[in-house]
Amino acid sequence: MAGDGPSDVEEHHRHEEDAMLLPELVAHLREHRTVLREEWASRINEAHLLSAMTPQEVFSEVTSVYDNYVGVLETGSVDELRDYARDLSERIIPRGVETHEVIGIVLLLRDVLARSLFEKYRDDFDLLNRVLNAYEPAANRIATTVAGSFVEERERVIRQQQDSLRELSTPVLQVRERLLILPIIGVLDTDRAHQLTDQLLHAIRSHRARVVVIDITGVPDVDESVADHLVKTVDASRLMGAGVIITGLSSEIAQTLVTIGVDLSKMNTVGDLQGGIEEAERLLGFRVVRADDADR
Amino acid sequence: MPTADLEPSGPLRVSILTQGGYLVASVHTALDDGQLLRFRRDLLDQIGSRRSRGVVIDVGALDVIDSFACHTLRTIAEVARLRGAETVVVGIRPDVALAMVELGASLGPVTTALDLEEAFEVLADRAAVPPAGPLR
Numbered sequence: 001m002a003g004d005g006p007s008d009v010e011e012h013h014r015h016e017e018d019a020m021l022l023p024e025l026v027a028h029l030r031e032h033r034t035v036l037r038e039e040w041a042s043r044i045n046e047a048h049l050l051s052a053m054t055p056q057e058v059f060s061e062v063t064s065v066y067d068n069y070v071g072v073l074e075t076g077s078v079d080e081l082r083d084y085a086r087d088l089s090e091r092i093i094p095r096g097v098e099t100h101e102v103i104g105i106v107l108l109l110r111d112v113l114a115r116s117l118f119e120k121y122r123d124d125f126d127l128l129n130r131v132l133n134a135y136e137p138a139a140n141r142i143a144t145t146v147a148g149s150f151v152e153e154r155e156r157v158i159r160q161q162q163d164s165l166r167e168l169s170t171p172v173l174q175v176r177e178r179l180l181i182l183p184i185i186g187v188l189d190t191d192r193a194h195q196l197t198d199q200l201l202h203a204i205r206s207h208r209a210r211v212v213v214i215d216i217t218g219v220p221d222v223d224e225s226v227a228d229h230l231v232k233t234v235d236a237s238r239l240m241g242a243g244v245i246i247t248g249l250s251s252e253i254a255q256t257l258v259t260i261g262v263d264l265s266k267m268n269t270v271g272d273l274q275g276g277i278e279e280a281e282r283l284l285g286f287r288v289v290r291a292d293d294a295d296r
Numbered sequence: 297m298p299t300a301d302l303e304p305s306g307p308l309r310v311s312i313l314t315q316g317g318y319l320v321a322s323v324h325t326a327l328d329d330g331q332l333l334r335f336r337r338d339l340l341d342q343i344g345s346r347r348s349r350g351v352v353i354d355v356g357a358l359d360v361i362d363s364f365a366c367h368t369l370r371t372i373a374e375v376a377r378l379r380g381a382e383t384v385v386v387g388i389r390p391d392v393a394l395a396m397v398e399l400g401a402s403l404g405p406v407t408t409a410l411d412l413e414e415a416f417e418v419l420a421d422r423a424a425v426p427p428a429g430p431l432r
Binding site for chain 1: 386388389390391392393394396397398402403408409410411414
């Protein structure tokens with residue numbers, strides 16, 4: 001914005017002057033480190049934050065956070081703090097520490113330190129104002145950094161858990177040479193159906209499967225898009241040279257499929273998993289015989 | 297093993313080899329519609345001249361199998377059957393298979409198998425008598 005030039009320069013100048021106050025501020029916070037840290041710890045305790053951690057743990061974390069906090073005020077760089085906050089989050093997230101607690105403790109520290117500044121500069125109101133001008137932006141940046149790192153870390157953990165859940169939820173198992181079973185348990189949404197097909201097709205290739213039994217006993221409901229996807233899975237498996245047998249269609253699901261008019265003529269279905277495996281064995285040329293029958 | 301180059305002057309796009317009484321056609325690169333038609337003609341000619349009992353078409357090198365390619369493969373299988381040879385398409389990759397069903401490109405009744413080895417097994421299962429190969 002042209003025209004604002006002079007005031008910009010003025011502001012810039014004032015900012016520089018305020019920044020000069022930071023070293024003084026840091027020295028003050030270092031000097032009263034023990035008192036302020038204890039004050040902060042007791043405020044955390046009063047507010048019932050970090051209740052999942054023991055007092056010793058809280059004390060040691062509080063010490064590091066305090067030193068990091070003052071360090072940021074001194075250097076103006078939040079990089080180190082960000083690393084520390086990530087590391088801290090990694091440790092405390094599994095303990096069940098919540099986002100509001102983390103933001104709460106950082107804001108408490110901000111307030112504890114601000115109060116000590118009030119105390120120190122209360123006789124010189126103008127100076128206090130300038131000290132706060134220097135302190136507040138830095139303090140806000142610290143709060144944002146810590147909260148941001150915590151949330152990022154939490155999201156990372158959630159993503160990781162989702163990934164492993166997704167993999168766990170659709171095991172592709174080999175029961176005999178060339179025979180895979182794919183028991184599906186739980187709600188099949190489009191995403192999962194897609195991922196399942198992908199996993200199955202790769203498993204067909206790696207296990208050199210010729211027959212696949214997909215058991216959907218554990219699927220509570222099948223809608224049109226999922227049924228459609230099942231048909232596609234069957235087709236795609238066939239293109240790779242593997243026949244698919246679907247087992248465990250409940251009467252409700254079977255009725256739904258017929259009602260919504262999914263073309264099941266190409267699907268090979270057998271009542272239950274046992275029947276499906278027997279049929280698959282027959283297709284593959286296996287014959288399962290009881291040991292005592294075979295001896296005779 | 298004899299090979300037949302479809303385009304003597306250009307790069308080799310499909311090689312047709314014999315194995316026992318079977319023909320094995322390997323598609324090396326994507327084929328355009330004209331090349332597909334030429335491939336079809338050459339393959340069907342060779343089924344006659346070599347008296348093949350079975351044909352294996354390996355499409356493992358293809359990233360895309362579109363509806364025209366499917367149509368060509370279906371036609372080959374049908375014509376080959378009329379001339380006394382079973383056709384097995386092998387090597388369709390997982391992502392290609394998925395793309396084909398998503399696009400509705402279907403191979404219809406054409407037999408498929410995972411790879412050459414499987415295809416020979418399938419063909420051996422189908423043949424009541426062992427394939428009549430050249431004297432060895």
